[in-house]
Amino acid sequence: MSEQLPFFEIRNLHAKVEDKPILKGVNLVINPGETHALMGPNGSGKSTLSNVIMGHPSYEVTGGEILFQGRNIIEMEPDERARAGIFLAFQYPVAIPGISVAKFLKSAADARFGQGAIKASEFIKEMRENLKFLEMNEAFLNRFLNDGFSGGEKKRMEILQMLTLKPSLAVMDETDSGLDIDALRIVSKGVNRMVGPNFGLLVITHYERILTHIKPDHMHVLIDGQIAMSGGPELVKEVEKNGYDWIRARFGKEVLV
Amino acid sequence: MTTVQLTPEAAGLPGFDETLLARIGGAAEPALLQEKRAAAFAQYRELPMPQVRDEEWRRTDPALFPFDRFAPSPRLAPVPRALAASPWDEEFDVVVCVSDDGFSIHDRTGLLNSGSLVVLSLADAATRHPALVERYLQGAARVKAPRKFSALGDAFWTFGLFIHVAPRVVVPNGVLIRYQHRAAGKAVLPHLVAAVSDEAQLTIAEYYESPADAELLAVSTRELYAGRNATLRAASLQEWGARTYHIGEDWVRAERDARVEWVTLLLGGQVSKMMVSCDVHEPNAQAYLSGLFFANDNQHVDQRTLQLHSAPHTYSNLLYKGAVKDQGHSVYQGIIDAAPGAIKVDAYQMNNNLILNEGARADSLPGLEIDADDLKCSHGATMGNLDESQMFYLRSRGLPEAEARRLLVMAFFEEVIERVPHEFMRERVREDVRRKCGEGA
Numbered sequence: 001m002s003e004q005l006p007f008f009e010i011r012n013l014h015a016k017v018e019d020k021p022i023l024k025g026v027n028l029v030i031n032p033g034e035t036h037a038l039m040g041p042n043g044s045g046k047s048t049l050s051n052v053i054m055g056h057p058s059y060e061v062t063g064g065e066i067l068f069q070g071r072n073i074i075e076m077e078p079d080e081r082a083r084a085g086i087f088l089a090f091q092y093p094v095a096i097p098g099i100s101v102a103k104f105l106k107s108a109a110d111a112r113f114g115q116g117a118i119k120a121s122e123f124i125k126e127m128r129e130n131l132k133f134l135e136m137n138e139a140f141l142n143r144f145l146n147d148g149f150s151g152g153e154k155k156r157m158e159i160l161q162m163l164t165l166k167p168s169l170a171v172m173d174e175t176d177s178g179l180d181i182d183a184l185r186i187v188s189k190g191v192n193r194m195v196g197p198n199f200g201l202l203v204i205t206h207y208e209r210i211l212t213h214i215k216p217d218h219m220h221v222l223i224d225g226q227i228a229m230s231g232g233p234e235l236v237k238e239v240e241k242n243g244y245d246w247i248r249a250r251f252g253k254e255v256l257v
Numbered sequence: 258m259t260t261v262q263l264t265p266e267a268a269g270l271p272g273f274d275e276t277l278l279a280r281i282g283g284a285a286e287p288a289l290l291q292e293k294r295a296a297a298f299a300q301y302r303e304l305p306m307p308q309v310r311d312e313e314w315r316r317t318d319p320a321l322f323p324f325d326r327f328a329p330s331p332r333l334a335p336v337p338r339a340l341a342a343s344p345w346d347e348e349f350d351v352v353v354c355v356s357d358d359g360f361s362i363h364d365r366t367g368l369l370n371s372g373s374l375v376v377l378s379l380a381d382a383a384t385r386h387p388a389l390v391e392r393y394l395q396g397a398a399r400v401k402a403p404r405k406f407s408a409l410g411d412a413f414w415t416f417g418l419f420i421h422v423a424p425r426v427v428v429p430n431g432v433l434i435r436y437q438h439r440a441a442g443k444a445v446l447p448h449l450v451a452a453v454s455d456e457a458q459l460t461i462a463e464y465y466e467s468p469a470d471a472e473l474l475a476v477s478t479r480e481l482y483a484g485r486n487a488t489l490r491a492a493s494l495q496e497w498g499a500r501t502y503h504i505g506e507d508w509v510r511a512e513r514d515a516r517v518e519w520v521t522l523l524l525g526g527q528v529s530k531m532m533v534s535c536d537v538h539e540p541n542a543q544a545y546l547s548g549l550f551f552a553n554d555n556q557h558v559d560q561r562t563l564q565l566h567s568a569p570h571t572y573s574n575l576l577y578k579g580a581v582k583d584q585g586h587s588v589y590q591g592i593i594d595a596a597p598g599a600i601k602v603d604a605y606q607m608n609n610n611l612i613l614n615e616g617a618r619a620d621s622l623p624g625l626e627i628d629a630d631d632l633k634c635s636h637g638a639t640m641g642n643l644d645e646s647q648m649f650y651l652r653s654r655g656l657p658e659a660e661a662r663r664l665l666v667m668a669f670f671e672e673v674i675e676r677v678p679h680e681f682m683r684e685r686v687r688e689d690v691r692r693k694c695g696e697g698a
Contacts, residue, residue: 054653057645082655094650098668104654107664111655144668161654 005070007032008169008200013064015052022048024225025064030169030200037211037236038204040222041244046204047091049222050173053202054088055081068169083112087167089158091174095146101157102127102141105164112165130163134190152183159190169200176210188213208240221247269302270324272444273413281332281413287383290417293395297403297411304405316588316620317559321528322502327444327474333416334359335378345681349433349462351376355416355447357440366430373426379417379448389421393452398480398510400536400565407506407532410478414448420461424454424484431460431490431678438501441471448478451491455484455512460678461491466525469498479507483515485539490518490678494685497525499554505531509546513539520677523550523558524689534563537571547676548577549686552585552617553693559588566595566602566632575606578673580666581617582693591623593634602632609639611669613662643669663694 008030015023022045030036040046052059053066055078065072073081096104105127109118118126131138134156146154155175162170172191176184191214195201203214211233219235220227223244228251229235239247275298282294309318336359346352350366353376360378368374375386383390395403395411403411422428438445453459461481467473475497483489489509497503503526511517523529535544550558564573579587593604610619621638643665651661667690677683 054649056649077658078649078652079655079657079661082653088653090650090653094644094646096647096650096665096668098671099664104651104664107656107660108651108654111657111660165654 006067007069009065009067010053011065011067013049013052013066014062015048015059016062017048017059021062022059022225023052026222026225026227028220028227030202032168032200033197034218035195035201035203035214035216036218036220037216038202038220038222039206039236039239044222045225046222047173050088050171050202050204053081053171054078054086079111082165082167085168087162087165087170089155089162089170089172089175091177093146093154093158095144095149097144097147099145100142101145104145105161108161109164127164130160133163133193134160135186136160151178152180155179155183155187156190159187162194163190166194168198169202170194171202171204173204174206175203176205176207184210184213208236211236223248223251226251270306270409272324272327272329273301273409277329278412281329281415286380287387289383289387289390290379290394294412297395297408300403301405301408301412304403304408307405313561313590316586317528317530317557321557322474322504322530324444324474326472327442329413330357330415330440330443330445336361340365345433345464348430348679348681350374350428350430351432353418353432353434354437355435356437357443360416360418368428373423374428375419375421376432377419379414379419379450382419382421386419386421389452390419390450393421393450393480393482394419396480397452398450398482398508400508400510400538400567401534404506404532406476406504407478410446410448410476410506413476414446414478416445417448418450420449420451420459422453422457422459422487425456426454427458428460431462434461434463436463436465438467438473438475439471441473444474444476446476446478450480451489452482453484453487453489456486457484458488459490461489462679462682463491463493464682465493465495465497465503467498467501469500471498471500473497473501475501475503477503477505479505481507481509481517481519483509483511483517485512486514487512488516492520492522492677492679492682494522494682495525495529496689499525499527499556501526503529503531505529507531507533509533509535509544511535511537511539511542511544514541516543516545518545518547518676518678520547520673521549521560522677522682522686523548523560524686524693526556526558528557530559530561532561532563534565535573536565536567537573538567540568540570541572542568543572544574545676546573546575546577547673548579549670549673550577550579550587551582551670551690551693552579552587553582553695555584557586561590562592562606564591564593564604564606566593566599566604568596569598569600569602569629571599572603573605576673576676577608578610578670579608579619580611580613580669581619582613582695584616586618586620588620589622589638591636592626593624593636594626595629595632595634597628599629600631602629602634604632604634606636607638609669610641611666612640612642613666659695663691666690666694
């Protein structure tokens with residue numbers, strides 16, 4: 001074996017949507033057990049990055065690699081990535097009237113772990129336990145997926161799916177936006193349940209608030225499609241206090257040099 | 258495709274003539290039925306044969322129904338037989354089995370002995386309950402004049418079933434009618450008359466099937482009547498084989514405070530053309546009309562609905578959902594017709610279509626004809642393929658593309674499936690939809 005295969009690494013990633021370049025050379029390494037936060041001004045490419053990691057068909061990767069457990073996943077379908085253990089908690093989860101939460105979770109679990117890998121009775125038991133943990137009513141199971149859900153309910157549903165599918169890498173795309181204190185606490189509780197030595201997490205956010213619940217080991221600032229600055233958790237405070245302009249200024253200088 | 262030139266002058270279909278009328282009806286039948294058949298035959302002969310130039314038939318050429326290839330089946334007689342075990346039957350009080358060799362009526366719960374529920378062949382009903390047959394056969398449910406194919410069915414029905422619920426009787430589990438035809442080259446013409454008296458309640462489930470390789474033709478006619486404050490729930494699952502042709506003509510009428518639910522599920526057959534007419538006839542009558550159709554391979558499904566509001570303060574709600582795939586073609590034409598003076602009418606009509614690939618076609622023509630003011634009418638239609646963001650969402654959870662598509666198609670139909678009264682039928686329809694989506698994407 002020549003070298004240790006990276007768990008998750010983004011190398012010089014370029015991507016565009018509708019011919020508009022958004023990501024212009026992103027580099028990022030997440031090791032197992034690490035929680036990374038990603039912040040950045042509007043339009044810097046945060047949601048694009050999460051969609052590209054998941055393989056959204058509207059985004060075209062024009063250069064670079066995304067390595068997951070040693071494989072370049074750029075050519076993989078979104079569902080292959082999910083089955084391999086990547087999870088995206090959506091900023092705006094879509095409603096799908098006509099599919100119950102229970103049926104959806106079972107279908108997704110079957111896809112991830114293999115048909116019949118989990119006994120129905122065990123699956124139901126686990127769903128109930130997860131619902132209880134996320135302080136959700138069991139009646140959710142019979143509701144149509146995200147249909148008529150409040151913002152907080154939708155986000156809890158994302159975390160319920162994460163707990164069900166047990167990914168090894170999760171990306172949370174502004175999961176905290178629009179959440180009240182209680183919902184944020186519950187969502188964070190669910191995420192922290194996943195955190196451990198075999199789990200990598202990327203929390204994309206606008207606000208420091210969620211990072212007081214989900215403690216990052218590393219912090220990155222994305223500006224104009226590139227990681228402009230990386231640091232430890234202390235960088236969160238600085239961004240919260242001083243905004244992005246000083247980073248932009250320094251980053252611009254570095255680029256100019 | 259064989260094309261038969263059918264001119265208005267020669268308005269009869271091959272074989273459907275006096276000779277056949279005498280053979281199917283004739284002296285063996287009660288006089289009441291002979292009279293009704295004769296009257297219908299006269300109407301049938303007078304009515305012009307539908308032409309492809311007629312607006313209603315522009316998208317479904319009458320020549321798609323190759324009548325010349327079929328010989329009418331003889332009128333079915335009762336056959337003694339034990340009820341073959343079917344889990345569906347356990348949900349019903351009465352099960353009626355209709356096949357090429359005859360029909361049988363099975364009273365599972367003894368309700369027929371009580372006199373509160375009548376389920377008889379039309380011939381037996383005409384003998385034992387002539388006044389009821391007189392009232393309801395070609396009768397009370399029909400608000401408008403017969404059309405060509407309803408007159409054909411009235412004159413030449415090969416199996417007639419009469420259901421009647423006495424006033425204030427709630428039939429707990431209802432009636433299941435199973436049509437299982439397999440004799441290739443035959444035309445079958447089932448006729449159903451169901452009358453639910455004032456304050457009574459009934460649920461009917463119908464199921465049609467034929468083998469995939471047997472070429473058959475069916476002309477079905479139904480007359481459903483709900484008296485004052487009565488409830489009638491009915492669902493019809495058409496799962497004919499791929500070489501069966503079907504024309505259907507239905508009337509449903511609801512009197513004061515009555516509620517009717519009528520679900521049409523068209524999944525099988527080569528070419529189907531169904532007309533569902535409903536009259537909310539007296540104030541506070543409510544009708545819920547639902548349809549599900551899925552045309553794949555080279556299936557052709559044409560549906561026409563009429564929501565007739567004869568009286569003020571009446572309510573109708575129609576939801577028809579269809580999918581087309583492969584070379585499938587569907588047509589939906591809807592009419593809301595409010596009679597002069599029918600104020601405070603609330604009528605809703607919606608037709609949603611999924612077009613799953615290029616080459617498949619769906620035509621939707623919702624419409625209103627209104628002669629009154631002060632009413633609430635809304636109608637609409639949608640067309641489109643599956644939602645891309647929903648597809649991505651499902652795939653991001655690990656569902657392969659084909660499975661995600663299947664789930665979304667099933668989700669699309671679920672709103673209609675939920676209106677089907679029986680869970681076994683709901684499950685069956687879900688299976689059919691899943692199968693028709695296919696293994697591939």
